[in-house]
Amino acid sequence: MDKPIYRFLHLVFALGTLHMLVLVGLEVQRLVGLRREVALVFEPGGPARAAQPAAKRGVADGR
Template sequence: MERPIYRFLHLIFAFGTLHLLVLAGLETQRYFQTQQAIATVQRRLEALEKRNQKLYDELQIAADARYREGLVRQMGYVLKDELLYLHPLKVPTPNSSN
């Protein structure tokens, strides 16, 4: 004959085992979520480092006076002693053969 206390202890053991399995499952899920978050952050960090390097390279190029002068000339600026010649836009002439 089994004593009533043993039935109670078996029930406690079963619930404890179930509880451990649930906790192990939750911790495993949290581990994979954390690994995924770490991978996402690492990819973002790599992208930001590439962008940072690109901006640094642009700063190095912009430090060159010849580059800045080229940009200003593209906007149409000239030096004090230079003349600016404007070329009229070429308007396409319609063909008389149509």
């Protein structure tokens, strides 16, 4: 494995793996954002109610 072509192929493989991991991370980030947005839209009262502070909605603070 001392040939330069093998070192080059290892570099290409490592960069491709890194690129794939970055893309998977971006997809996970997009999925989390989308789930958060869907949760806001489908919360009872809609997005306008979800944007209000909890005190105005009458939500107990757990004390």
